[in-house]
Amino acid sequence: MSPTPTKIKWKDFLRAIERIANKNFGRYQIKPKSGSARRIDLFKNAQDNIPCAFFVVHEDKTVWSGDLKKACLELNCSKDEFMEVVNSL
Numbered sequence: 001m002s003p004t005p006t007k008i009k010w011k012d013f014l015r016a017i018e019r020i021a022n023k024n025f026g027r028y029q030i031k032p033k034s035g036s037a038r039r040i041d042l043f044k045n046a047q048d049n050i051p052c053a054f055f056v057v058h059e060d061k062t063v064w065s066g067d068l069k070k071a072c073l074e075l076n077c078s079k080d081e082f083m084e085v086v087n088s089l
Helices: 010-024 065-075 079-088
Strands: 027-032 037-043 053-058
Touching: 010 027, 010 037, 010 065, 010 079, 037 065, 053 065, 065 079
Parallel strands: none
Antiparallel strands: 027 037, 037 053
16 A cells, blocks of 8 residues: 555644654654655663664655654554644644
């Protein structure tokens, strides 16, 4: 099944990732990569140097379902929980 566009705005997508990461992890980092890619590193504890998980999403006007699925999987949340955060922004 190929990715489909969602109705989530890019800035809301990143803000939701930040809020959920703050809740579920000790710390996180969002790093720009080549082109439009952004790598999100998730650390179990604030003092950790090695991430316990990471994922890469691609900045676009549209957030794609594949990026949403990756974010939910690595952030340990359901799509419904993620959308609740997005809708609260």
